[in-house]
Amino acid sequence: MTSQTSDVILDRMMALHPKIIDLTLDRVWRLLAALDNPQVKLPPVIHIAGTNGKGSTQAMIRAGLEGAGLSAHAYTSPHLARFHERIRLAGELISEPDLTAVLDECYAANGGGSITYFEITTCAALLAFSRSKADYTLLEVGLGGRLDATNVIHEPAVTVITPVSIDHEQFLGNTLGKIAAEKAGIIKPGVPCIVGPQQDEALEVIEYTAARLGAPLLVHGQHWHVTEENGRLVYQDETGLRDLPLPNLLGAHQLQNAGAALAVLRHLDLGDDAYEAAVTKAEWPARMQRLKSGPLVEQAPEVELWLDGGHNAAAGWALADLLATLPERPTHMICGMLNTKDVTGYLAPLATQVQSLTAVSIPGEANTLSAEETSAAAAQIGLSASTSDSVADALQTITEYDPHARVLICGSLYLAGHILRENG
Numbered sequence: 482m483t484s485q486t487s488d489v490i491l492d493r494m495m496a497l498h499p500k501i502i503d504l505t506l507d508r509v510w511r512l513l514a515a516l517d518n519p520q521v522k523l524p525p526v527i528h529i530a531g532t533n534g535k536g537s538t539q540a541m542i543r544a545g546l547e548g549a550g551l552s553a554h555a556y557t558s559p560h561l562a563r564f565h566e567r568i569r570l571a572g573e574l575i576s577e578p579d580l581t582a583v584l585d586e587c588y589a590a591n592g593g594g595s596i597t598y599f600e601i602t603t604c605a606a607l608l609a610f611s612r613s614k615a616d617y618t619l620l621e622v623g624l625g626g627r628l629d630a631t632n633v634i635h636e637p638a639v640t641v642i643t644p645v646s647i648d649h650e651q652f653l654g655n656t657l658g659k660i661a662a663e664k665a666g667i668i669k670p671g672v673p674c675i676v677g678p679q680q681d682e683a684l685e686v687i688e689y690t691a692a693r694l695g696a697p698l699l700v701h702g703q704h705w706h707v708t709e710e711n712g713r714l715v716y717q718d719e720t721g722l723r724d725l726p727l728p729n730l731l732g733a734h735q736l737q738n739a740g741a742a743l744a745v746l747r748h749l750d751l752g753d754d755a756y757e758a759a760v761t762k763a764e765w766p767a768r769m770q771r772l773k774s775g776p777l778v779e780q781a782p783e784v785e786l787w788l789d790g791g792h793n794a795a796a797g798w799a800l801a802d803l804l805a806t807l808p809e810r811p812t813h814m815i816c817g818m819l820n821t822k823d824v825t826g827y828l829a830p831l832a833t834q835v836q837s838l839t840a841v842s843i844p845g846e847a848n849t850l851s852a853e854e855t856s857a858a859a860a861q862i863g864l865s866a867s868t869s870d871s872v873a874d875a876l877q878t879i880t881e882y883d884p885h886a887r888v889l890i891c892g893s894l895y896l897a898g899h900i901l902r903e904n905g
Contacts, residue, residue, distance in 0.1 A: 487577060490584040491564060491602070498597045504628035508596040512604045513633060515590040519604075519611035520633045523618045524554065527745060528634060530626040530664045531643025531677065533795045534738040537730055538643050538677075539619050540765040541742035547572060548758020549751040551616040556606045556631065558599065558623050561767055561790070561898035568606045571615040583609045599623050603630035627666020639745055640667050640674040640696075643738065645683040646795040657682045665690040673748060676700040677741045699744050707740030709733075714760060716743045723753070728760045731769045733806075734799040767897035769803060775904035780873065781880045785810065785887040788901070790894035792818060794826030800891065801830035811836050811883050815875045816859070816892040817843040820850045824858045827892065835889070837865040839875040843896045855892070872900060 498508075513520055527542060529535050536557055546553045555569040568575040583605040591601060603623070610618050617638070620631045626642075645661045661683035668674050668690050676687055678701045691698045699705060705718040714725045714736060723743070728735040739760050746755045767790035772778055778786055791800055804812060812835045818824050828838070840855035852868040859866035869875035872890060879888055890900055 485581065485585065487564060487580045487584055490581065490588055491598075494584070494588060494601050495598050497591065497593075497601065498595050504625060506628055506630070506632065508594070509600050509604060509630045509633060511594065512587065512591050512596060512601065513607070515592075516587065516604060516608055519608045521635075522611040523607065523634070524610075524615045525638035526618045526620055526634045527639050527641065528620045528622070528631065528637045528667050529641040529643065530622040530629075530667045531641070532646045532660070532664070532793070533791075533799070534643040534677065534734065534741070535621050537735060537738045537763070537765050537768055538641060538741050539621050540730075540763040541728070541739055541759045542745050543569075543572070543619055544761075544763040545742060545746045545751065545755040545759030546617055548762065549746075549755035551751075552614075553617040553619050554610040554613065554615045555619040555621075556603070556610075557621040559894055559898070561894065562901045564602075567602070568609055570609060570613045575609060579609060580605075597630075600630045607633075622664075622667065625660075625663035625666065627663045629666075632667055634669075636669060637667075637672055639748055640669065640672055641677070641741055641745060642667070642674060642679075642687060643677040643741060644795065645679055645687075646793065658686050661686040662690070668694055668696045670694045671696060673697045673699060675741055675744045675748065678702065678737050699748065701737070701740060701744075705740060705744045705747075707736055707743070709736055714739060716740060716756075718744065718747055720747065723756055725756060725760050728763070730763055730765055732799055732803040734802070766901065767894060769800070772900075772904065777873065777876060777900070777904045781876050781884070781888070783885050784876070784880055786876075787887070787889045788897055789889060789891045790897035791891065792822050792827060792893050794823055794830070797827040797830040800889075801834050804831070804834040804889075807887070810885075810887045812887040812889060813879050813883065814838040815841060815869075815872050815879075815888060815890045816855055817841045817852070817872075817896040818850045818855055818892040819843070819846070819848045819895065820854075821848060822850070822893075824850060824855060825862060828859055828864065829862050832862050832864050835864070836883075836886075837867070837879075839879065840866060840868045841870070841872055841875060841896070843893055844871070844899050846895050849895075872896075
């Protein structure tokens, strides 16, 4: 085993390919072959694609599996505070020795060949999963689906497509139909696919792909339904109805994510303990996460402090809807975004829910939108906007004139990760 740390090897991996995103599966197949094809040695796979809700849906499925007494490997991206968050072995974050070992093995097997960071680290996750026992493997797509590095499983147990919306147009296409076609690339011949709420253009593409491949679909609004009734979640499908608590993950959109997770668990026929656990025990940081400890909380003890990593227009709408349901309280945003995102599309739904926006640049992130650019975009849609050098400075300014405010730190998972590291 190497004496190097995982961070050292991950830094070396960043130099193996000049482009961060380069969608193809050729390099992945080459490395997997050199590793003796770990992708064919996994526990049954549940493969999840979509634009919004992939991570939350995966977290609920995992909670449900564990509620049924089962274990699951889980792969997700990006990480927030530490790379280890991307890889769970039978429910537990991968250890530093295990991570270092599989990264080093993949680096050596790659033989210096061109391969992206996401591709080689995905291969490392698959290698780790193939060597550890579990009942299921949960794979979250990184980008798209058809050419994503996770799309190497010939016969998963079930696939899932969460809501599709416009995002990553430069890689996936400039229409909803083109993006949906990329997401639908995870659909496999004869393998059931759970489909979350979709716009008509996206659903048409998904249905066409499934019909061409002979894959049964279980579609929201057709084969399963989920609603809130009297403060409860009511799920109904062709086998019956379940009355459950509302999801512990906040937001109306989490009701739909819970529905997709329940559809998976119902398809696997795992029983009431699984369904209850899925909606009551899921954990997913930086999705309207209330911060209750750490330096930022100590800096402003009377402030109600929240963290959210949503970053596209659909996430903006979901966040605005959630803010509208919270008890009335002056609300201020501290926002940092990447320059690859639709800042106006994200902010527009939030303009009526907050009193001000303080823009920050994301620390240490080369692709950050500058605080000045974010502030200018906010001002154009009518938000009272300013800039600050850091989240801590922004929080200090807000608390000076509104010490009992609600403050939402938002705009990017990269900003959320910085906050979780610094405030931990």
